[in-house]
Amino acid sequence: MRTWWITLTYEWIKMSRMHALLVVLAALPLLLIYLLGSAFDSEIKPAKVAVYNADQGAMREGVDAFWQGADILPYVRPAVLSSEARVREAVQGGTADYGVIIPADYSDKLAAGESVSWHTFDGHDGRKNIAAHSIVRSYLSQVNMKAAAFKVLGPESLSGLESRHTDAAALVKVQTLGGGSDQSFGSISAIQYYSVAYLVMFLQYGGMTGAISLLRQKREGTLQRLYGIPASFSAVVAGIISGAALLGVMQTIIIIVFTKYVYGVDWGGAYWGIALISLLTIIAGSGLALTIASFANTVKTMQTLFNTMLFSMTFVSGGMIAMIQNKLGLISKLNINFWANAALRGLMDGSSRVLVWQNIGILAAIAAVLAIFAIIRLPKVVKQHA
Amino acid sequence: MSLVTFKDVVKKYDSTITVNHLTFDIGEGEIFGLLGPNGAGKSTSIHMLSGLLPLSGGEITVGGHSIRKQPLEVKRLIGLVPQELAIYDMLTAWENVSFFAKLYGLRGKLLKERVEESLQFVGLLERAKDKPSTFSGGMKRRLNIACAITHRPKLIIMDEPTVGIDPQSRNHILDSVRELNRLGSAIIYTSHYMEEVDAICSRIGIVDKGKLIACGSKEQLRQQVGQEERIIFEVDQAHQAAAKEMGEHPAVKQIDEQDGQRRLEVTVKDSPSVLQDLLFILQKHGISLRQLTRVEPNLESLFLQLTGRSLRDE
Numbered sequence: 001m002r003t004w005w006i007t008l009t010y011e012w013i014k015m016s017r018m019h020a021l022l023v024v025l026a027a028l029p030l031l032l033i034y035l036l037g038s039a040f041d042s043e044i045k046p047a048k049v050a051v052y053n054a055d056q057g058a059m060r061e062g063v064d065a066f067w068q069g070a071d072i073l074p075y076v077r078p079a080v081l082s083s084e085a086r087v088r089e090a091v092q093g094g095t096a097d098y099g100v101i102i103p104a105d106y107s108d109k110l111a112a113g114e115s116v117s118w119h120t121f122d123g124h125d126g127r128k129n130i131a132a133h134s135i136v137r138s139y140l141s142q143v144n145m146k147a148a149a150f151k152v153l154g155p156e157s158l159s160g161l162e163s164r165h166t167d168a169a170a171l172v173k174v175q176t177l178g179g180g181s182d183q184s185f186g187s188i189s190a191i192q193y194y195s196v197a198y199l200v201m202f203l204q205y206g207g208m209t210g211a212i213s214l215l216r217q218k219r220e221g222t223l224q225r226l227y228g229i230p231a232s233f234s235a236v237v238a239g240i241i242s243g244a245a246l247l248g249v250m251q252t253i254i255i256i257v258f259t260k261y262v263y264g265v266d267w268g269g270a271y272w273g274i275a276l277i278s279l280l281t282i283i284a285g286s287g288l289a290l291t292i293a294s295f296a297n298t299v300k301t302m303q304t305l306f307n308t309m310l311f312s313m314t315f316v317s318g319g320m321i322a323m324i325q326n327k328l329g330l331i332s333k334l335n336i337n338f339w340a341n342a343a344l345r346g347l348m349d350g351s352s353r354v355l356v357w358q359n360i361g362i363l364a365a366i367a368a369v370l371a372i373f374a375i376i377r378l379p380k381v382v383k384q385h386a
Numbered sequence: 387m388s389l390v391t392f393k394d395v396v397k398k399y400d401s402t403i404t405v406n407h408l409t410f411d412i413g414e415g416e417i418f419g420l421l422g423p424n425g426a427g428k429s430t431s432i433h434m435l436s437g438l439l440p441l442s443g444g445e446i447t448v449g450g451h452s453i454r455k456q457p458l459e460v461k462r463l464i465g466l467v468p469q470e471l472a473i474y475d476m477l478t479a480w481e482n483v484s485f486f487a488k489l490y491g492l493r494g495k496l497l498k499e500r501v502e503e504s505l506q507f508v509g510l511l512e513r514a515k516d517k518p519s520t521f522s523g524g525m526k527r528r529l530n531i532a533c534a535i536t537h538r539p540k541l542i543i544m545d546e547p548t549v550g551i552d553p554q555s556r557n558h559i560l561d562s563v564r565e566l567n568r569l570g571s572a573i574i575y576t577s578h579y580m581e582e583v584d585a586i587c588s589r590i591g592i593v594d595k596g597k598l599i600a601c602g603s604k605e606q607l608r609q610q611v612g613q614e615e616r617i618i619f620e621v622d623q624a625h626q627a628a629a630k631e632m633g634e635h636p637a638v639k640q641i642d643e644q645d646g647q648r649r650l651e652v653t654v655k656d657s658p659s660v661l662q663d664l665l666f667i668l669q670k671h672g673i674s675l676r677q678l679t680r681v682e683p684n685l686e687s688l689f690l691q692l693t694g695r696s697l698r699d700e
């Protein structure tokens with residue numbers, strides 16, 4: 001136990017100093033998730049709208065009620081500011097995505113039956129500008145329509161003019177043209193879809209680092225030196241592999257916490273399930289990497305073979321082109337990624353427990369088979385003359 | 387008293403025998419040199435002794451413990467300095483030494499003291515916080531040694547510890563070997579550099595093609611070569627008759643003529659008495675001597691005599 005712990009600790013110290021490796025294992029998946037997730041996501045995050053209402057007239061209350069209405073929250077998040085200058089500042093500084101000024105003569109104009117408009121300021125994000133602008137325009141269209149009715153039909157038609165809100169969902173529907181509909185990613189969003197795909201892919205890279213470390217230590221002679229110490233060599237090897245597995249655990253935590261709090265990815269809340277799936281994926285990835293390492297003489301050959309397999313598994317399981325797995329049929333299912341993805345996505349979209357456990361069960365079986373292969377082939381990886 | 391015994395040790399790979407019935411022993415406090423060309427079986431023997439390779443036949447014991455039956459007890463007594471630089475570039479010198487020391491069971495205050503002592507011993511204490519990637523080849527070799535001595539082993543095995551380093555570092559390592567021996571460790575030192583083995587070892591085993599072809603103290607080995615010496619005469623003119631007359635001297639075993647007989651290499655027995663006769667022959671033929679060199683027998687010539695090959699033949 002002590003030998004295992006010492007080896008694991010020092011393996012971890014060594015890996016923590018390989019900055020390039022850590023960047024690849026932590027930052028690269030986050031970048032890919034962001035790029036693919038936002039490129040294909042049809043949902044737009046609510047625009048932060050800075051609002052200054054200069055109107056002190058009878059209609060002010062109605063306007064304030066509109067901005068506080070729950071039905072516009074999916075599209076805009078208003079923040080009421082104290083002056084026009086602050087609104088401009090907020091938009092220019094990027095703290096707000098869009099700015100709205102309600103002029104001081106708004107109520108007077110409406111009372112006079114005139115057409116009204118608000119001053120608006122576009123921010124940096126074109127899609128959020130469109131969303132906020134649509135909300136404002138639709139609201140003012142209705143107000144102006146009613147103002148026109150007032151002018152023609154008289155004051156009775158104005159009753160409830162500002163108190164009734166139109167359905168915001170009916171006011172605005174914004175989608176990207178290239179991303180397709182939500183159905184491209186099943187019942188989850190694009191960012192959820194790619195978060196799962198790249199978590200699973202990069203966890204296996206984490207598993208690969210253990211096999212690389214063993215091959216490298218064998219080549220450099222340190223493994224042979226470790227074989228000469230008066231302790232269990234199995235514990236030494238287990239320490240090295242566990243160090244890489246621990247890296248995978250850290251990776252999981254970083255990816256899940258970062259995507260949840262920065263990208264707003266909904267992982268579904270079943271974190272023990274996610275932990276189990278991640279662990280099984282790490283075991284399967286390590287098993288695959290060690291098996292490949294037992295046939296490869298050099299680190300380079302091992303990396304080339306493993307990368308090829310991992311990219312192929314990610315591709316056929318739909319990690320690069322969404323839902324391609326539906327077109328590939330059986331071939332898409334003969335790998336680690338498919339079952340890990342299915343299990344994680346099942347947890348995300350609240351699929352039936354039976355289905356989720358079925359996927360976890362198949363993943364566990366794959367992990368067990370690969371782990372057994374790895375144990376059988378391990379002497380070839382670690383011993384100089386095996 | 388023997389610390390290490392090799393008894394009829396054999397190592398086979400399929401049908402190839404790399405160590406062929408090796409038998410010798412090493413006493414406590416000895417520096418034992420294992421000399422032989424590349425591929426002679428030195429490293430294989432060392433690997434079997436340190437438990438890295440299983441034996442195909444025979445028995446090795448260290449401190450009375452069998453490597454087959456009590457490998458952990460044997461490993462506890464050994465400090466292995468491998469031929470490769472078996473150190474971690476991502477760890478500092480201190481971390482490298484303390485990692486191996488911890489695996490040998492050291493901890494706490496003792497661990498700190500021993501790591502410091504080992505780094506001090508190899509002259510790297512001031513560089514303890516630096517990574518080996520910033521070290522010269524010689525410094526890395528010294529760190530390689532430090533990692534093997536923190537647990538104060540009774541037997542230190544050094545497998546070609548001076549490969550590819552500058553003369554200054556080599557001297558430092560050779561001094562370290564003598565010092566470790568003075569502090570009580572027996573040393574097994576393998577090399578194909580005859581000069582190193584000659585300089586530090588009290589007893590030498592010469593292996594070739596997996597067999598021990600000679601074993602003993604330096605004096606004993608030199609006696610095996612006999613009193614043969616080489617005398618090199620460089621003269622001012624070629625003279626066939628003089629060379630022929632020298633070759634006919636009863637004490638001359640062989641005469642090699644080079645540079646058109648201007649350089650004569652003569653292998654003789656009992657050179658002091660013969661030298662006078664040979665100089666007389668040259669004088670008789672009116673030949674002036676430009677340079678005279680006397681080459682004493684050494685391990686190189688012993689190896690050449692026993693195997694017909696040079697130590698550094700690949």
